[in-house]
Amino acid sequence: MSQPIIHQLDILYPFIQAPMFGVTTPEMVAAATETGCLGSLPLGDWSAEQSVQAIRATKALCNGQFAVNLFVHKVPQADEALKTQYAGSKQFIEALAADHGIEVSLPGIDEINVDDYHAQLDAALEEGCRIISFTFGNLDEESIRKCKDKGVLLIGTCTSVDEALILEQSGIDMICVQGLEAGGHRGSFATEDIPQIGGLSLLSRVYDSVKVPLIYAGGMYNARTVLAAKMIGASGFQVGTLLLNANESALQPFERAGLKDRGESDIMLTRSFSGRYARGLRNTFIDALEHSGHILPYPYQNRLTQSLRKAARDAGHTGFVNLWAGQSLSGLPERSTKEILTDLVMDTAALNNEY
Ligand SMILES: Cc1cc2nc3c(=O)[nH]c(=O)nc-3n(C[C@H](O)[C@H](O)[C@H](O)COP(=O)(O)O)c2cc1C
Known part of the structure; x- marks a missing residue:
């Protein structure tokens, strides 16, 4: 089930270091990449100039590709x-x-x-970024076209089935399904109030509703929780809270x-x-x-x-x-990002082989 994701993202293992604005450093992204996972650099509410600096600092440390992550929000008048x-x-x-x-x-x-995401997106494209993930909304048509013209792979975030359908219908390549358990901001955008559906129900229902590959995010902190998400329909696994205390965290x-x-x-x-x-x-x-x-x-x-x-x-x-954190906050490992992710990958493979 994870094969398309591995090939499309050019990674060895279908694990994604969650973009965590304020916590993720270029060093964390580089360590995730080195482990064979996808590192994600969040640009949050930085200006285009700050975004370029962070992208360049990450490129200087990274051997492989990494994702950049945008807050795609609308600015009220x-x-x-x-x-x-x-x-x-x-x-x-x-x-x-x-x-x-x-x-x-x-x-x-x-x-x-209170600028929106457009200048950051242009900066990321100028810098040659080839994987762009985003949260808080959907890119507008013109932005999607620009990205597609450059062969950029797009990963949108949903917190409801309706949001997943909106993303799929507008041509987004992969969807990150964010469970209610997840730390940090909810990616919700289709309704005024945030959807209250729990992660397992949401992932299963989105799997039944769309065809694009799904990345799950929310509450995974060991092999059992990863395999649970895999059984329900995830082909990629995005972990955030587990990395809060990693050596490379900015906390x-x-x-x-x-x-x-x-x-x-x-x-x-x-x-x-x-x-x-x-x-x-x-x-x-x-x-x-x-x-x-x-x-x-x-x-x-x-x-x-x-x-x-x-x-x-x-x-x-x-x-x-x-101090953002998810519901699986307990006994956070104080080791390198590489060690934390390698253990998760290896433990998951071992447990998977048992069944
Ligand atoms: C400290 C922190 C900051 C986060 N910042 C972002 C962000 O900038 N962009 C984003 O798409 N998601 C962000 N998230 C959400 C994560 O991408 C992911 O959905 C979540 O961490 C997964 O759940 P978990 O924390 O239970 O592993 C953040 C999460 C945390 C804990």
């Missing part, structure tokens, strides 16, 4: 109502931070950059310590940090924001909280940083 709401949220969050000893001046709405020591001895009751879906639902560790900021009425739509909330998150990170303050 900043009308008067949104401007007023933004000013209120800014005031609320600045006061909250000050109460907790973080003095930070957040940007006004006219000072933030700082205080963030790694914050992940220790935590379980599923410590994590939740929240829009507090970015305005889009993401799964991560509950903390002071989330508790204060969740029912405050001060959460703006993405990307406004994301931009508004950016300097606060940076100040908190510099100060080692776990209460105000976004």
